Amino acid sequence: MDASEPGKATAAEPGAHLASTTTTTTTLSRGPAAGRSRLLFGHTPLRRAAPPSPAPQENADPQKIAFLLRKQWALYSVTPLYKFSYANMKQYSRHLSAFVAAEKQKGLAVEVGIDLGIKVIFSTLLGLKGTDRDQAAILVQIASKTQTTSGKEEEKVVWSGWFCCVFGDDLLENVPEDFTCLPLFLANGAETYTAIIGTWFQKTFDCCFSRLTISPLNLAWMAAMWTGYKVDSHAVATELIFSVPCIPQGLDISYAIHPEDAQALWGTVQNTQGEVTQEEVDLFMDCLYSHFHRHFKIHLSATRLVKVSTSIASVHSDGNLKILQSKYLIGVLMLLTELAILQIQ
Amino acid sequence: MSVVRPFDKLPVLNSAAILLVGTDEDLQQQLAQTILKEKKDFKISIHLATSLPLPAERDHIRPRIDLIVFMINVQSKYSFKNIEASLAHVDANFFLGKVCFLVTGVGRVNRCSVEMSAVRKLGEVYCSPLIFCELELEGIRISTAQRLLRMLQICAGHVPGVSALFFSSLMRSSNDE
Numbered sequence: 312m313d314a315s316e317p318g319k320a321t322a323a324e325p326g327a328h329l330a331s332t333t334t335t336t337t338t339l340s341r342g343p344a345a346g347r348s349r350l351l352f353g354h355t356p357l358r359r360a361a362p363p364s365p366a367p368q369e370n371a372d373p374q375k376i377a378f379l380l381r382k383q384w385a386l387y388s389v390t391p392l393y394k395f396s397y398a399n400m401k402q403y404s405r406h407l408s409a410f411v412a413a414e415k416q417k418g419l420a421v422e423v424g425i426d427l428g429i430k431v432i433f434s435t436l437l438g439l440k441g442t443d444r445d446q447a448a449i450l451v452q453i454a455s456k457t458q459t460t461s462g463k464e465e466e467k468v469v470w471s472g473w474f475c476c477v478f479g480d481d482l483l484e485n486v487p488e489d490f491t492c493l494p495l496f497l498a499n500g501a502e503t504y505t506a507i508i509g510t511w512f513q514k515t516f517d518c519c520f521s522r523l524t525i526s527p528l529n530l531a532w533m534a535a536m537w538t539g540y541k542v543d544s545h546a547v548a549t550e551l552i553f554s555v556p557c558i559p560q561g562l563d564i565s566y567a568i569h570p571e572d573a574q575a576l577w578g579t580v581q582n583t584q585g586e587v588t589q590e591e592v593d594l595f596m597d598c599l600y601s602h603f604h605r606h607f608k609i610h611l612s613a614t615r616l617v618k619v620s621t622s623i624a625s626v627h628s629d630g631n632l633k634i635l636q637s638k639y640l641i642g643v644l645m646l647l648t649e650l651a652i653l654q655i656q
Numbered sequence: 657m658s659v660v661r662p663f664d665k666l667p668v669l670n671s672a673a674i675l676l677v678g679t680d681e682d683l684q685q686q687l688a689q690t691i692l693k694e695k696k697d698f699k700i701s702i703h704l705a706t707s708l709p710l711p712a713e714r715d716h717i718r719p720r721i722d723l724i725v726f727m728i729n730v731q732s733k734y735s736f737k738n739i740e741a742s743l744a745h746v747d748a749n750f751f752l753g754k755v756c757f758l759v760t761g762v763g764r765v766n767r768c769s770v771e772m773s774a775v776r777k778l779g780e781v782y783c784s785p786l787i788f789c790e791l792e793l794e795g796i797r798i799s800t801a802q803r804l805l806r807m808l809q810i811c812a813g814h815v816p817g818v819s820a821l822f823f824s825s826l827m828r829s830s831n832d833e
Contacts, residue, residue: 524766556731557682589771613679613734615767628766 375436375450376637379473384497385505386523386630388651389474391482391490392516397447400433407431407511411453414507428456430466441478441645446491448475453504470500472508477644482652494651495644496520497632523630523651527616530628533646535592537621538573539581540639546570547635550625551599552618553611564614566603570622660708661747662754665720671699672812673719674804677742678727679706679735683760683791687727690801698814700805708742722812724755725804728778730770731761743782753820754811755784758800763790785826 408431415429436448453470474493476482482492498505509520525533538549548567555562580595581587600611618627624634624643634643660675674691676684681704688702701719710718724746729735739757746755757779761767779786789800811820 526766527769528771610734612737612769613732615731615769 372437373637376438376640378471379640380634380637382471382499382633384499384632384634386525386632386647386651387496387498387509387520388523388654389494389496389512390519390655391486391492391494392512392518394489395491395516397435397449400435400449403515404431404433406515407433407451407508410511411504411507414510430454430456436473436475439475439477439640439644441476441641441648442480444483445476445479446493448473449493451508453500453508470498470504470508472496472498472500472505475644475648477641477648479648479652481649482656494655495523495648519655521654523647523654525626525628525630525650527628529646529650530616530619530626531596532587532592533624533626534616534619534621535577535581535595536587536642536646537619537623537639538570538577538595539587540621540623540642541574542570542622542636542638547620547622549573549622550618550620551616552620553614554617555614563617564609564611566599566611568599573621659745659747660710660721660724660750662721662749665718667720667812668699670814671701671719672722672808672814673701673703674808675703675705675721675724676727677705677708677724677739678729678758679732679738680727680729680760681706683729684727687791687797687801687804690797691805694798694801694805696805696809698809698812700808707738708745722754723804723808724750725758726755727758727760728770728775729761730759730772730775731764731767733769736770736774740778751783753784753823755782756804756807756823757782757784757786758804759786759788760791762788763792779827783824783827785823 408429411431412429430453432452432454434450434452436450439448440446450471450473452468452472454466454468456464456466474496476493476495479492479494482494486492498508512518513520534549534551548570550565550567553564553566555564576598577595580598581591583591597612603609603611616628619625623636623639624632626632632643632647634640676688678684684704688704691700691702703718703721726739726742727735728739757775759775775786787800787803789796791797791800807823809815810818810822813819
């Protein structure tokens with residue numbers, strides 16, 4: 312499905328939209344004929360494009376990317392930011408530092424002029440784009456100054472959060488100018504800081520944050536797709552955690568699969584090149600469930616999948632993510648961006 | 657293996673029988689209680705089953721089944737697979753309006769384990785209406801019970817001039833263009 316570029320004189324086909332002659336405006340909304348139909352309640356796409364093979368991203372800073380790994384991130388979906396400008400990041404840093412300091416001081420009687428030692432740093436994260444149309448990722452960090460034993464002042468990062476958009480074509484098509492689309496937000500650190508930062512962004516850029524929860528269907532997709540990634544170094548067992556309903560004290564079943572077995576199973580199931588279909592994911596999960604049933608006589612399909620851990624990443628249905636490998640970061644973010652976009656639509 | 661047939665028994669005067677098939681026994685019980693509490697002017701017997709086929713031993717004392725309601729819980733893929741397997745034991749004549757699918761658990765979007773497209777396809781393939789509800793909420797349970805009671809009345813032939821075949825109008829959804 313291609314969109315006619317504004318400014319190009321095209322012969323109008325019956326039913327197609329006439330190209331707008333101005334080059335700066337983009338269409339605000341499209342009729343039901345064009346554009347992907349809005350997904351209804353509970354719908355997941357029947358097929359997803361297979362994630363791209365990891366190509367070295369231009370300008371990626373390996374140190375900054377390494378900083379994103381092995382940390383517990385809370386996932387949020389963010390509506391597009393209004394009038395956000397990459398050029399004003401220093402200004403935003405100053406405003407946000409003042410805001411955080413003011414929020415922290417609320418309710419305390421403090422002398423004016425004391426430097427609380429909290430600084431907010433805005434920076435861009437390069438190398439986290441899917442296509443060129445995606446906006447560059449932004450990293451926000453709160454650093455506080457602490458006195459070390461040797462008397463020197465040291466800055467320690469107490470909270471980090473980053474916005475990103477990877478293959479967000481669904482959203483970028485329908486968005487007018489002045490909006491920056493970064494639908495996925497990941498936060499690590501104290502919940503109070505997350506709330507303060509969220510309030511500031513909501514007031515300044517008229518956006519809306521909401522926690523990104525992941526349904527068992529999408530978790531099954533992640534388990535299947537991430538098992539398919541080949542990992543060179545030491546691979547961790549694929550672990551699935553299920554919560555059993557209707558039991559008052561709560562029972563969790565943990566099912567660990569040897570990584571090579573899981574990959575072999577996915578290899579036999581997945582045969583369409585370049586895309587993954589719902590049937591393949593269902594077949595993969597059904598094989599795992601029937602194997603478990605044969606041994607333990609428990610129907611895992613009657614329980615609810617809550618957590619998936621593979622050697623690439625581990626994710627919980629409450630919206631907690633931990634990335635373990637940088638090689639397939641784009642694939643992981645692509646799927647999460649899609650879920651974030653579905654949530655805000 | 658006994659197949660449930662719609663017309664192999666004689667009807668009883670002023671009464672109707674409904675069969676609820678589903679794996680969630682608690683919800684079935686709750687729905688059955690709610691149906692019984694509703695005001696009605698005919699005798700009703702509610703049969704509960706976790707799956708078909710029904711045991712053949714008690715077949716001779718079972719009345720004629722007027723409406724079969726298959727309960728699918730979207731939070732459990734097991735219930736969906738169970739219903740799919742049970743559908744094979746239903747005579748084809750039942751699918752002329754005497755079967756309906758009750759899709760429960762739709763209140764929590766984040767706990768969906770069954771794809772909506774598969775559920776809709778099931779409704780289309782078997783030409784039967786889908787009713788979405790959340791049986792854990794009292795109000796919705798009562799309104800669902802009222803709906804099912806009305807459908808049962810029509811399927812048992814208690815409403816003159818309206819037959820079960822008219823339920824095909826319930827299947828056209830607003831998404832179809």
